[in-house]
Amino acid sequence: MIEKQTRTPQEALQEEGNVIKTRDDRKLIVIGQDGKVLNPEDCSWVPDDENPVVNNNILRMRIEPWLTSLFQSEHLSLLCGSGITNAISYLAGVGPGTTMGETTFTNYENQIKSAASESAQASGRENGNIEDQIRVANDLLRGLKILQENDDATELEKELNSIISNFAKSILNSEKGIATAEKNKRESAYRVLVNFLLSFAGRTGNKERLNIFTTNYDRLIEVGAELAGIHLMDRFVGTIMPIFRSSRLNLDIHYNPPGIRGEPRYLEGVARLTKLHGSVDWVQSGGEIRRIGLPFGVDSIDPFLQAPGLHGADALQLMIYPNSAKDRETAEYPYVELFRDFAASICSPNSTLVTYGYGFADEHINRVIHDMLTIPSTHLVIISYDDPIGRILKFYTESAYKDQMSILMGKNLGDITNLTNDYLPKSAIDRATIRMAELLQHRMGSSSGLDKQAPALQVPIVSDVSTSEE
Known part of the structure; x- marks a missing residue:
């Protein structure tokens, strides 16, 4: 009997697990760090044994053809x-890129911080960031100029210019870290x-x-x-x-x-x-x-x-x-x-x-x-390494269109190296495979035993993938 383990998708991601939903999956499939499926009752493609574990080969067979089909949209x-x-x-x-953490204003500090926090919460985020603060400071600057508070406006404009300049430098530092690695x-x-x-x-x-x-x-x-x-x-x-x-x-x-x-x-x-x-x-x-x-x-x-x-x-x-x-x-x-x-x-x-x-x-x-x-x-x-603020899973949970969504999240599925090597389609290989299947069907016909000898070649002929001779 398969022991049922309860882990929410968010908990699995925090424990370096993975979350997947593709093809005809009705629910999110939660996979632990060791590859064990934690909700096998919801997974129709899980190995039928007492220890349902999926590896990269199983995941690739599940994901790559599905993405290849979607990429032909x-x-x-x-x-x-x-x-x-x-x-x-x-x-x-070189570590992470530019952070969006809060900055510090000396002019109207409390007012800007409070308004930025309210703006963030209205957008569904718990805390404000530097974008919220710059947006509020811009609005405040326009208000001060309307009120003709010229001295305060000049000071705020000078500080805002310095903060944006430093923010731009942090973006350039992120680029420089990669370029000089x-x-x-x-x-x-x-x-x-x-x-x-x-x-x-x-x-x-x-x-x-x-x-x-x-x-x-x-x-x-x-x-x-x-x-x-x-x-x-x-x-x-x-x-x-x-x-x-x-x-x-x-x-x-x-x-x-x-x-x-x-x-x-x-x-x-x-x-x-x-x-x-x-x-x-x-x-x-x-x-x-x-x-x-x-x-x-x-x-x-x-x-x-x-x-x-x-x-x-x-x-x-x-x-x-x-x-x-x-x-x-x-x-x-x-x-x-x-x-x-x-x-x-x-x-x-x-x-x-x-x-x-x-x-x-x-x-x-x-x-x-x-x-x-x-x-x-x-x-x-949706492909992501993690969901640190919980907004991805929240968007999925609250959506009424789950059947139109595929999810690939986690340390394995969301890693850009694994994703590129194992799960994303290779367009040149796909076109060559389709042409090879067409050629074999023309040469040997559908009754030649191709189904038994090379089931992997039984790919549908996509009419809008044209050869250079057409």
């Missing part, structure tokens, strides 16, 4: 949070990042482009895409100092196959990037948002803000959400455009959204994801 989007930066930082041997560890971390991105971006040219969204301010995804040879498209236009454009033209990258007449083909390895909360290299200058040439891992941003054309910009002009320059209209721009892109991309039929390292602490993002799930043909895949 008409619309595929990837949402990355701070977890991806932390994961790559740990692999590089010990060579072998740095190269290993970059390889994992490249393979991670290629698992998503390696879609065939006849499918809609991968949409990458991130709440991070650093440029880790841009660096990974550059190393992987992935062409990123965003709203910025230009070369020397690209400018943000509100017009969202359907720009793309094509090529003409040699010796073939007809329309150009879509180039593979192209993705769209949207940084929902801005970036450390976005600066407001003269009513425009520009991206400055800031090297990855540079010590300080200050020298780059003195470039001609930036009109003496300081840290207050950095487009780091929720920092805004001067007025409410500017506060809503360009973020309103970015979130419109996010909603338009994921709230479409036959759409799959994969989140990695996103803790579901941003209600404005969660609302869009919830709206996406109201479309029956959509699917949400």
Whole structure:
């Protein structure tokens, strides 16, 4: 008789276990650190013995084909949070990335802290962070200027500028830690990042482009895409100092196959990037948002803000959400455009959204994801190493669309190295496998004993995975 052990998913994660829900699972399957399934009565695929233990091979057979199928959706989007930066930082041997802990204001300290705490609790978080404090301080600064409290406004603006500048430096320090890490560890971390991105971006040219969204301010995804040879498209236009454009033209990258007449083909390895909360290299200058040439891992941003054309910009002009320059209209721009892109991309039929390292602490993002799930043909895949503030499991528990959600969480399933090596699909291998299965079926036919000899080759023929000769 199988002994029933009670562990909540949150307790299992804290004990370095794993939580999984894929395919036809009706409930979350809780797996202990030793691989033992703690709720076997809810798991239809658990080994039928007195000690139901699952290993990586069983998990891979369960997860990889499922993700491969989901990644063939008409619309595929990837949402990355701070977890991806932390994961790559740990692999590089430099510890965690930028923290979002609270800072200290000397002017109006109690008022800012109290209002930031109320704002955080209204968003479902227990404690405020530096983003909440900057948002409140910005509102307070506008109020002081309206009241014409010029001296207090000047002091607060000076302190706010210093705090945002230090916050930007902490982001750059996170980048510098990775860029200057010990060579072998740095190269290993970059390889994992490249393979991670290629698992998503390696879609065939006849499918809609991968949409990458991130709440991070650093440029880790841009660096990974550059190393992987992935062409990123965003709203910025230009070369020397690209400018943000509100017009969202359907720009793309094509090529003409040699010796073939007809329309150009879509180039593979192209993705769209949207940084929902801005970036450390976005600066407001003269009513425009520009991206400055800031090297990855540079010590300080200050020298780059003195470039001609930036009109003496300081840290207050950095487009780091929720920092805004001067007025409410500017506060809503360009973020309103970015979130419109996010909603338009994921709230479409036959759409799959994969989140990695996103803790579901941003209600404005969660609302869009919830709206996406109201479309029956959509699917949400949540991948995370842990759930420190409990927001991921809370989102799942309170959702009425559990059948449209897959969960991969824990020390094994959420580890970016294990995930990349064992569980994420390899697009090149998948296409070769499909072509091989088609070739064998044409050569030997369905009655040739293929079912008995090579059951692994019995993959469905996906009509929209085209060969280069079509």
